[in-house]
Amino acid sequence: MTIPSAPEVKKKDETERESESAEQVVTPWEVSAKDGEKIDYYKLIVKFGCQRLDASLIDRVQRLTSRPPHVFLRRGVFFAHRDLTEILDAYERGDKFYLYTGRGPSSEALHLGHLIPFMFTKYLQEAFKVPLVIQLTDDEKCMWKGLTVAESKRLARENAKDIIACGFDVTKTYIFSNFDYMCGAFYQNMVQVGNYVTLNQAMSTFGFSGTDHVGKLSFPAVQAAPSFPSSFPHLFSGMDNLRCLIPCAIDQDPYFRMTRDVAPKLGYSKPALIESSFFPALQGNNKKMSASDPNSAIYVTDTAEDIKNKINKYAYSGGQKSLKEQEELGADLEKDVSVKYLSFFLEDDSELEHIRKEYGKGKMQTRDVKNRLTEVLTEMVERHRRDRAAVTDEMVDAFMAVRPLPSMFE
Numbered sequence: 001m002t003i004p005s006a007p008e009v010k011k012k013d014e015t016e017r018e019s020e021s022a023e024q025v026v027t028p029w030e031v032s033a034k035d036g037e038k039i040d041y042y043k044l045i046v047k048f049g050c051q052r053l054d055a056s057l058i059d060r061v062q063r064l065t066s067r068p069p070h071v072f073l074r075r076g077v078f079f080a081h082r083d084l085t086e087i088l089d090a091y092e093r094g095d096k097f098y099l100y101t102g103r104g105p106s107s108e109a110l111h112l113g114h115l116i117p118f119m120f121t122k123y124l125q126e127a128f129k130v131p132l133v134i135q136l137t138d139d140e141k142c143m144w145k146g147l148t149v150a151e152s153k154r155l156a157r158e159n160a161k162d163i164i165a166c167g168f169d170v171t172k173t174y175i176f177s178n179f180d181y182m183c184g185a186f187y188q189n190m191v192q193v194g195n196y197v198t199l200n201q202a203m204s205t206f207g208f209s210g211t212d213h214v215g216k217l218s219f220p221a222v223q224a225a226p227s228f229p230s231s232f233p234h235l236f237s238g239m240d241n242l243r244c245l246i247p248c249a250i251d252q253d254p255y256f257r258m259t260r261d262v263a264p265k266l267g268y269s270k271p272a273l274i275e276s277s278f279f280p281a282l283q284g285n286n287k288k289m290s291a292s293d294p295n296s297a298i299y300v301t302d303t304a305e306d307i308k309n310k311i312n313k314y315a316y317s318g319g320q321k322s323l324k325e326q327e328e329l330g331a332d333l334e335k336d337v338s339v340k341y342l343s344f345f346l347e348d349d350s351e352l353e354h355i356r357k358e359y360g361k362g363k364m365q366t367r368d369v370k371n372r373l374t375e376v377l378t379e380m381v382e383r384h385r386r387d388r389a390a391v392t393d394e395m396v397d398a399f400m401a402v403r404p405l406p407s408m409f410e
């Protein structure tokens with residue numbers, strides 16, 4: 001992914017919205033590019049008012065953690081941030097922070113795009129040796145997807161297994177369902193957040209309208225609350241100044257713009273963010289993976305056969321129509337989904353570079369690239385399936401128990 005360097009972003013009230021460009025829409029509920037085009041991440045950085053994650057910050061992460069930066073950092077999958085510099089400054093002085101991320105449990109099976117924030121969060125947890133809270137927004141999916149309470153809670157537990165399978169450390173990780181955890185301290189933060197956001201602001205930040213149910217209006221405060229350590233007295237009692245870093249896809253930015261506006265008014269520090277681009281559908285960069293079209297994505301429940309068929313049939317190819325043309329012209333790497341997927345999941349930089357070069361100049365065929373991608377994804381999905389099968393109900397209970405984490409900073 002190439003993201004041109006962003007100009008200095010002007011300071012403004014973060015909940016203020018720039019005039020709506022009809023071109024691309026990115027909200028927590030809708031992601032669509034301008035017809036036939038890709039999401040313009042550069043525009044998004046300017047529109048949202050976040051900062052570009054540049055090479056010097058990535059170097060700094062490497063220095064502070066004494067380990068190579070994650071592929072998702074090296075390859076620009078996580079490409080934007082808010083206040084990451086401040087988090088690193090504080091870390092360098094010896095001040096730790098905690099991580100907060102989440103998932104809306106709307107489906108039983110996760111696809112590869114869903115795993116990205118969790119794979120990355122696991123790396124951050126290990127590299128910085130910090131605690132992590134994971135919010136399962138079963139309440140959100142009742143309100144938005146019309147699921148029953150029981151079904152949302154069931155899905156939350158099922159999804160928790162996939163999350164745990166990513167390898168989180170139970171001594172440093174607290175996973176919670178909103179329905180189960182919501183406690184006095186958390187609720188106090190929600191109410192205080194709510195006191196500082198008007199209906200007009202909520203309508204312009206989230207696109208709420210007069211026909212939305214009032215439950216939805218309260219939800220942004222629910223997603224905001226875990227950004228404040230005082231929402232977790234069993235973890236962070238007496239650590240009200242502990243800073244929070246939120247890894248997420250950039251569509252979640254509106255929630256945290258609001259949170260960051262409100263934080264100082266409550267006497268809290270603003271949560272920092274590290275934000276990713278979206279994982280494209282098999283059909284191409286400008287298409288979204290859709291739950292209603294199982295062929296638009298690879299799921300962690302897909303068999304080796306499914307993976308092979310989906311890639312061969314549906315992965316959009318940037319290769320030329322005939323062998324002859326391919327040899328003459330080479331593939332369009334920008335449009336090729338297999339190359340894109342490999343850039344997320346093939347860890348070996350030199351192999352990726354080799355494929356890009358050879359395929360780009362026509363020395364390699366689409367079939368070869370697809371075969372390599374099939375191998376990489378099959379191995380990954382099979383590993384995930386093994387790890388998930390090893391997650392027991394007792395383990396889920398252990399991660400979700402309200403408990404102190406005595407060695408969370410070690």
Ligand code: TRP
Pocket residue numbers: 028100101102103104135137140223246247248249252
């Ligand atoms: N709203 C998110 C979703 O639908 C879930 C979520 C809750 C989340 N808190 C978060 C995502 C914090 C990232 C960071 O998936």
